[in-house]
Amino acid sequence: MLNGKAGEWISIVLYGGSMLLLLEWIYPLDEVTKTGYTSTFVMFIALCFILSATQLAFWIVSPIKFLGLLFVLHQLFFQPSFLSKEWVSLFWDQIQLNVAFLLTADWVSLTPFFRTLLFLILLWMLSYLLYYWFAVRKKPFSFILFTFVYLTVLDTFTTFDASTAIIRAFVIGVGIMGVAYLQHLLEKENMRMPAMKTLMMWIAPLLLVIGFSTVVGYAAPKFDPIWPDPVPFIQSTAEGSGFGDGPGAGVQKIGYGENDERLGGGFVQDDTTVFYAEAPGTQYWKVETKDTYTGKGWVRSQEGQFERTEGTLQELQPYSDLVELNEDYASIQFEDPGLLDKLVYTYGAEAVTYVQDSMNFDVNAITGEVIPVVNGETALPDAYRIDLQRPSFPVEDMRSVTEAGEADDQYLQLPEGLPERVVRLAEEITSEHDNRYDKAKAIEEYFSTNNFIYETQDVAVPGEDEDYVDQFLFETKAGYCDNFSTSMVVLLRAVDIPARWAKGFTEGERLSGENIFEGSKPEYEVTNNNAHSWVEVYFPNVGWVPFEPTVGFDNNSSFNYGERQDDQLEQEDQELEQPETPEMPKPEEGQEQEEDDSQAAAGWSISKPMQFTLIGAAVVLLALVIWLIIRKRLVIMSKWKGKRLEQHADVDTFTEGYQFLLQALAKKGLILKEGQTLREYASDVDLWFGHGEMSKLTTYYERVIYRDEPMDEHHREVYRLWNRLVNEILA
Incomplete structure (x- = not known):
């Protein structure tokens, strides 16, 4: 028969293991949901489990857990002092408000406070449930199995990488199963808990098996997946149900697509490599632009004229003499371009070079498209090089543009049904600025300072009577690059600043230890996940300048914040005269010697005991000073x-x-x-x-x-x- 003390220790070990498994359910929430402050929930779980493990009376444990629950809510949502009169009033108001939502079945309006309260109550109940199944019944297998299923589902269908989490769950799970089996064996055979030496002889092989299996499983080479990734498979086989490229709601596959008439709806990730790039630094890779916003998405008012060239791209981005240009190059090697049948290029592209004979390029200066052609047919090259004149845009010269307009009407177009509050918002954002650049920057920075969220899955789709930009700016405030870039273009045009919508790819992930190209520049892997859209603003004395409004992304273009070039020449001859430093008089020869002698005499006049006392006081004072310095x-x-x-x-x-x-x-x-x-x-x-x-x-x-x-x-x-x-x- 298992003695009571030994049984209690086994129960505590099993219950502690259940807590560690439950934490594996909490850790991914920070990445796959909008749940923040997961560390706070971890501490609350630890409090609940520790109190349950003490086996104190219910009337002692429950009030402490309830106070812990209130304190968590206080840390997350309340400013007044904990349990003060004002605090209790705010707490009660939140309860009344959310109960009203519950009674009317208005689930969407439930506040974050109440959702967090319900989640904490769930964790509280789980601490009791797991105590029963692990410490009392000692039946851990079901929860261990559910934990593995949960982690594998997250690893498959979300961006969460569960590799380390699965290893931890394996170690914890096998350890729990081993301890549970030991307890079951001792009870079945009516045996007492063996001595520590005997017990270690039992546990050592278990630890050895766990350690060896973990190391081998982690270090062994992994075979490529036998089955394809289910997410892209589901997308590709669900045409007509909201998947794939094209207008309509539903979950879409991320990547380059031609049809932008109906924006909105979430998408799932696809890490298929589109191309590799060798570039002088982080660059946005442009494919095309569009100019007409319909209220639901983007189309073109004119398709432009394609000009056949042997590789010249200078007409794509004609910059004025005010733009500083730096000669460079970049190289592209396609891997799996998918629907992409155009060249990608970066700002400052001057010419494209390809080794294949008879290849020409149709270049469209209006839409920004570069289509490779062989014998009259579109044929994307395997690899090519781009000669660059990388621009550095002059900020002060762009600030000199104070008037509106000065561009084709197509870049000031807005749909007739655009809600008036969008225009009022644009005027409000730019009201404190008197030039085009600062107005554009104010709109660009508006999203990062007004609680807009980058979201790829739970993204709204406007109804027939709703405007895509209006819905994003005033209702959801959650979306991805298309939401941010389209909204910025519309806000710019609302205050008569010409702008257009650009699309392509971000810089991708920098490679380390791989040599795709023979050059010495950094190399990047660009996948479908890097498909992106941004904004271009027109400055008549510069050209088209890129802006990046999407939260979490940075504009990789170079900007020169020096003075205007016209003003620099005026300051070349201006030099300030430095005042001469007056020469200090030297002390007389006898004076320094007399001071030294008097100091020496004063030192010898102090007795030795007094010297020791002063030294001790100095040491104590020094120690005190050091302690205060460390403390402060x-x-x-x-x-x-x-x-x-x-x-x-x-x-x-x-x-x-x-x-x-x-x-x-x-x-x-x-x-x-x-x-x-x-x-x-x-x-x-x-x-x-x-x-x-x-x-x-x-x-x-x-x-x-x-x-x-x-x-x-x-x-x-x-x-x-x-x-x-x-x-x-x-x-």
Whole structure:
């Protein structure tokens, strides 16, 4: 018969294993859903399991769990002091509001607070259920099986990579099954728990099998999948049901497509490689542009004229002399282009070179298309090289454009049924700016500072009486690149700024350790997942300039923030005279010697006991100073960093200040998670403090680091945001 103490320990081990398995259900939520702060739920689960394992009375455990539940809600949603009168009032208001939604079956309107409350109650109930099945019944197999099914489904149908999670679940599951079988064997044979030495002889082989299986399974070479990826298969066989290229709602397959008449609806990922690229840096790969927005999607008002060339592409992007050009090249090698039958190229493309004889290129300066032709038929080459004159767009010259219009009417077109509130929003966003560039930047940055979300699956499709842009701007605020880019074009045109819709691919993923090309430039793998759309704005003294409004993406084009070229010549002859430093008088020869002698005499006049006392006091004082410096090091460093940031408006100082801010936040417990973007982390920090200062500061930081924008204009605002955040952290 198994003794009570041994049985309790086995129950605790099994119950602890069930908690670890349940955590494997929580970890993926951060990636595959909109659930944030999963670490908070992990701590609540640990609290519930620990309290259940104590086997204390129900009337003791339940109030503690309930307080833990309330504290989690407090940390996530409430600003007043915990359980204060104002806090209780807000809590009760939320309960009443959501109960009203429940009574009317208005499930969509349930607030995040109430959804989180229901989720916490579910975790509470699961802690009881798993205690019964693992610690009491000792029947762990079903939950282990469900955990494997859950992880494999997520790995197959979402972007979550469950490789490591499955290994962890395997180790935990086999360990639990081994302990459960040991307990079952001891009870069946009516045996006592063996001595530790005997027990280790039983457990050692189990640990050896688990360790060996894990290492072999992880390190062994993996065969390619026998069956194709089910997601693309389902897409390809579901034509007519909302899948594939073309107008209509439903889930679509990501990748390049011709038909953009009906935008909207979610899509699933497809990591099929379209092409490999060798490029001087991160580049957007352009395919074509469209000019007419219908309220539902994009079409062309004119197809343009194709000109047959032997490879010249200069007509695609004619830039003025104000644009600085740098000679370079890029190489493309197609792998699986799918529906793509046009060349991809980057900004500044001057000519395309291909080794195949008799290949020509039909170039359309209006639509931006480059179609390769062999003997009158379209034939995409396997590989080609592009000669580049990479542009650096002059910001100050673009700011000189203050008037509207100055472009073909096709790039100012808007549908007749466009809701008036879209136009009012565009005017509101740009009201503080007097030139075309700053207005375009204000619209570009509007999405990243107003709680818009990048979403690829749960994306709305406008009804017959709804406008695609209006729905995104005012109702859903969730979508992918087509939503963001189309909305920016419409907002620009609403304030008479000519713009058009561009599509192609982002830069892809940089390869390491592979040599697809023989050159020395970075190499990238571009997949269907990198299909993308963005915005081009016309500046009459420059040309078409790309802008990137999509949240989470950065404009890879180069911008020159120096002075206007017309003004640079005027300052070449202006030099400021440096004042001469006055020469300080030298001390007289006898004076220094007299001071040294007097100091030496004063030193010898102190007795030895007094010297030891002073030395001891100095050591204690030094130790105290060191202790205070260590204890207050963040405060001291904040003063020094703040002073530097206040006096210097350069990238290095801003970077040092921002990194110090991350360190201070980490000391407070707000740690930047692995794989988490700075914008996601900033949102977490803002939710903690109850304001949006960290997101604003991060926006400036990304613009300075990734876009090479000078911070002179925003220096005071950057310092104010940084100083406020540091003060709140150290308060």
